[in-house]
Amino acid sequence: xxxxxxxxxxxxxxxxxxxxxxxxxxxxxxxxxxxxxxxxxxxxxxxxxxxxxxxxxxxxxxxxxxxxxxxxxxxxxxxxxxxxxxxxxxxxxxxxxxxxxxxxxxxxxxxxxxxxxxxxxxxxxxxxxxxxxxxxxxxxxxxxxxxxxxxxx
Amino acid sequence: xxxxxxxxxxxxxxxxxxxxxxxxxxxxxxxxxxxxxxxxxxxxxxxxxxxxxxxxxxxxxxxxxxxxxxxxxxxxxxxxxxxxxxxxxxxxxxxxxxxxxxxxxxxxxxxxxxxxxxxxxxxxxxxxxxxxxxxxxxxxxxxxxxxxxxxxxxxxxxxxxxxxxxxxxxxxxxxxxxxxxxxxxxxxxxxxxxxxxxxxxxxxxxxxxxxxxxxxxxxxxxxxxxxxxxxxxxxxxxxxxxxxxxxxxxxxxxxxxxxxxxxxxxxxxxxxxxxxxxxxxxxxxxxxxxxxxxxxxxxxxxxxxxxxxxxxxxxxxxxxxxxxxxxxxxxxxxxxxxxxxxxxxxxxxxxxxxxxxxxxxxxxxxxxxxxxxxxxxxxxxxxxxxxxxxxxxxxxxxxxxxxxxxxxxxxxxxxxxxxxxxxxxxxxxxxxxxxxxxxxxxxxxxxxxxxxxxxxxxxxxxxxxxxxxxxxxxxxxxxxxxxxxxxxxxxxxxxxxxxxxxxxxxxxxxxxxxxxxxxxxxxxxxxxxxxxxxxxxxxxxxxxxxxxxxxxxxxxxxxxxxxxxxxxxxxxxxxxxxxxxxxxxxxxxxxxxxxxxxxxxxxxxxxxxxxxxxxxxxxxxxxxxxxxxxxxxxxxxxxxxxxxxxxx
Numbered sequence: 001x002x003x004x005x006x007x008x009x010x011x012x013x014x015x016x017x018x019x020x021x022x023x024x025x026x027x028x029x030x031x032x033x034x035x036x037x038x039x040x041x042x043x044x045x046x047x048x049x050x051x052x053x054x055x056x057x058x059x060x061x062x063x064x065x066x067x068x069x070x071x072x073x074x075x076x077x078x079x080x081x082x083x084x085x086x087x088x089x090x091x092x093x094x095x096x097x098x099x100x101x102x103x104x105x106x107x108x109x110x111x112x113x114x115x116x117x118x119x120x121x122x123x124x125x126x127x128x129x130x131x132x133x134x135x136x137x138x139x140x141x142x143x144x145x146x147x148x149x150x151x152x153x
Numbered sequence: 154x155x156x157x158x159x160x161x162x163x164x165x166x167x168x169x170x171x172x173x174x175x176x177x178x179x180x181x182x183x184x185x186x187x188x189x190x191x192x193x194x195x196x197x198x199x200x201x202x203x204x205x206x207x208x209x210x211x212x213x214x215x216x217x218x219x220x221x222x223x224x225x226x227x228x229x230x231x232x233x234x235x236x237x238x239x240x241x242x243x244x245x246x247x248x249x250x251x252x253x254x255x256x257x258x259x260x261x262x263x264x265x266x267x268x269x270x271x272x273x274x275x276x277x278x279x280x281x282x283x284x285x286x287x288x289x290x291x292x293x294x295x296x297x298x299x300x301x302x303x304x305x306x307x308x309x310x311x312x313x314x315x316x317x318x319x320x321x322x323x324x325x326x327x328x329x330x331x332x333x334x335x336x337x338x339x340x341x342x343x344x345x346x347x348x349x350x351x352x353x354x355x356x357x358x359x360x361x362x363x364x365x366x367x368x369x370x371x372x373x374x375x376x377x378x379x380x381x382x383x384x385x386x387x388x389x390x391x392x393x394x395x396x397x398x399x400x401x402x403x404x405x406x407x408x409x410x411x412x413x414x415x416x417x418x419x420x421x422x423x424x425x426x427x428x429x430x431x432x433x434x435x436x437x438x439x440x441x442x443x444x445x446x447x448x449x450x451x452x453x454x455x456x457x458x459x460x461x462x463x464x465x466x467x468x469x470x471x472x473x474x475x476x477x478x479x480x481x482x483x484x485x486x487x488x489x490x491x492x493x494x495x496x497x498x499x500x501x502x503x504x505x506x507x508x509x510x511x512x513x514x515x516x517x518x519x520x521x522x523x524x525x526x527x528x529x530x531x532x533x534x535x536x537x538x539x540x541x542x543x544x545x546x547x548x549x550x551x552x553x554x555x556x557x558x559x560x561x562x563x564x565x566x567x568x569x570x571x572x573x574x575x576x577x578x579x580x581x582x583x584x585x586x587x588x589x590x591x592x593x594x595x596x597x598x599x600x601x602x603x604x605x606x607x608x609x610x611x612x613x614x615x616x617x618x619x620x621x622x623x624x625x626x627x628x629x630x631x632x633x634x635x636x637x638x639x640x641x642x643x644x645x646x647x648x649x650x651x652x653x654x655x656x657x658x659x660x661x662x663x664x665x666x667x668x669x670x671x672x673x674x675x676x677x678x679x680x681x682x683x684x685x686x687x688x689x690x691x692x693x694x695x696x697x698x699x700x701x702x703x704x705x706x707x708x709x710x711x712x713x714x715x716x717x718x719x720x721x722x723x724x725x726x727x728x729x730x731x732x733x734x735x736x737x738x739x740x741x742x743x744x745x746x747x748x749x750x751x752x753x754x755x756x757x758x759x760x761x762x763x764x765x766x767x768x769x770x771x772x773x774x775x776x777x778x779x780x781x782x783x784x785x786x787x788x789x790x791x792x793x794x795x796x797x798x799x800x801x
Binding site (some may be wrong): 055057058061064067069072073083084087088116117118123124125126127128129130131132136139 | 236246247248249287290305307555680730731732734736737738745746747748772779782783784
């Protein structure tokens with residue numbers, strides 16, 4: 001009787017202890033399996049910097065390439081209003097046109113960048129960049145185009 | 154007996170608990186939660202992704218002497234299906250360096266051997282290299298990449314450019330930068346007026362927005378003393394002296410007669426290709442908008458006549474004006490580029506200099522290390538250097554004095570703040586203000602963070618190309634020096650790329666066209682701001698330059714005979730307009746784009762061999778060119794060449 005009580009008591013204590021430890025650990029590794037949403041992103045430094053922090057690596061690289069190669073016709077903001085646009089007919093594509101851009105697959109965009117308008121039955125005024133830009137770089141540009149017209153819009 | 158049993162029960166219980174702690178602790182390891190979550194995540198994916206084996210994983214990068222356990226939790230780095238997944242499972246972006254070869258912390262920093270989030274990110278005591286925030290990531294490229302333009306690292310490249318242009322190495326020792334040319338101050342007392350100099354010293358950018366001269370935040374008194382000191386230096390380098398004004402500039406009536414000629418020559422010489430006028434125009438030289446209120450007429454006359462005589466090393470061409478044209482240009486500048494604001498101010502009472510102004514001025518000159526940039530009176534260069542910055546990126550946190558500021562206590566935030574506000578951490582600091590924007594300060598910080606003493610195996614390092622030693626001799630060499638060609642053009646790797654690289658000019662352009670271009674340099678590219686000036690070179694001088702080019706700036710391998718029958722020409726026309734859409738960027742007969750040069754009469758300008766080789770691979774000749782490489786076959790390139798050569 002006494003021994004039974006002791007066993008019950010001890011198992012109870014043990015369970016309580018276990019729970020305590022579990023809780024303590026749990027505080028360090030919070031819900032959803034320990035992913036800390038608030039701290040995983042690189043902490044914003046107290047100094048304000050350019051909006052590079054809002055772009056992914058691929059988008060940033062894409063932006064840089066876009067400004068060098070695409071901006072003259074498609075415009076710095078991708079609205080199809082670069083300074084050379086008014087010499088062209090048909091006009092360069094407006095990349096902020098969500099409905100149009102979101103209907104295009106990555107593969108199709110990649111084809112257009114690499115083979116130009118002539119490769120996808122569009123205007124020959126869009127040059128082919130396959131000989132100039134490497135596959136990686138073309139992918140960066142697509143990533144930036146996706147940033148200009150996010151699919152969730 | 155009872156007591157004994159109780160003791161036994163308690164001690165065995167304690168023992169049991171103690172035994173249980175260790176497996177429990179192991180069971181609740183932070184990284185395990187991530188691994189369980191990862192496996193749950195991938196089992197829900199439509200694609201088949203291999204789940205992770207539970208356990209610590211690490212990359213051992215022998216060549217960099219690093220062990221990185223980041224892959225214990227970052228499990229989807231190589232998994233394209235996880236491109237949009239939340240961290241730490243997201244796919245690593247495609248970069249040129251595979252993380253399995255280079256590890257994680259070589260670029261990201263942080264504590265590679267740690268196995269908890271907090272410790273691996275490295276924001277813990279005694280870890281000096283926490284993970285770089287995204288905006289400073291490119292600093293790591295600089296550890297190995299010492300070349301000037303680092304591919305895919307635009308922020309680092311910009312930072313290095315800014316450090317070089319701001320001439321930081323005049324005060325701070327740093328590897329890999331070239332000292333910039335800065336004007337000598339000898340003779341400044343005969344060049345400028347006192348009011349201008351006081352205002353300039355107090356706020357250089359108010360006069361010339363793009364000047365590289367920083368603001369030393371001088372008090373009115375300091376600026377006055379320094380000005381009085383500088384104004385005593387009346388004689389020019391190498392004992393050059395001003396000639397005095399020609400009679401044509403002596404009176405206002407005489408000058409008025411010359412204004413029209415002066416204005417024409419001023420425009421033909423395209424001064425604004427290099428000099429801005431009230432902020433508009435080129436940027437490589439000083440603003441001319443108010444120059445008549447800055448410099449004396451004698452100095453303007455003497456300087457335009459022969460810039461290098463009064464200012465050795467300056468990259469201004471000696472225009473071949475005759476005396477009348479020279480006087481006319483000066484008259485025009487005097488009438489046009491006046492600072493009406495200061496001109497209308499009431500005249501100040503004559504300055505009574507502080508009796509000790511010379512000693513005090515000299516002390517200020519030395520205190521702010523003005524001689525780091527400027528020559529003056531044979532003074533020893535760089536007497537008061539700032540701290541050495543060769544290894545600033547490896548600076549330990551405890552070595553940094555954050556003063557009373559409340560910024561985040563990290564090296565990047567210290568550097569950005571310091572560059573933006575050089576004296577914010579202590580009032581005794583002497584660094585001048587460059588008025589950098591946030592973006593510029595960030596870029597400079599990135600470049601500086603890359604200066605570390607970390608040991609990197611030599612085979613991983615990329616060095617800049619060795620400096621070109623090209624130095625043309627003879628008559629051509631004299632002309633190149635006199636006309637300051639290197640100020641805009643590159644030849645055999647030396648010079649600037651404001652204008653075209655001339656190394657292959659004679660293979661590119663026809664002899665007759667080059668000669669004609671010296672006479673009337675028209676704009677090939679409508680969008681450029683910097684345009685070739687008319688130097689008014691004599692026929693004999695032009696002949697010297699063209700003959701030299703025909704001998705030296707030429708490569709036989711670029712010669713090629715192109716068949717230009719009617720068939721080829723019409724085939725080329727179809728390729729031009731209908732296959733490759735060249736008219737998107739180039740104009741012919743006023744139809745087409747503005748991006749590349751107009752191609753009217755290109756058949757009288759370029760050589761067929763050049764067009765052919767250029768079309769095959771434009772970047773082989775100009776790596777920065779944005780001309781697409783269309784992977785043309787020889788036949789296509791020949792047909793296009795035939796078509797273009799038919800445009801005469």
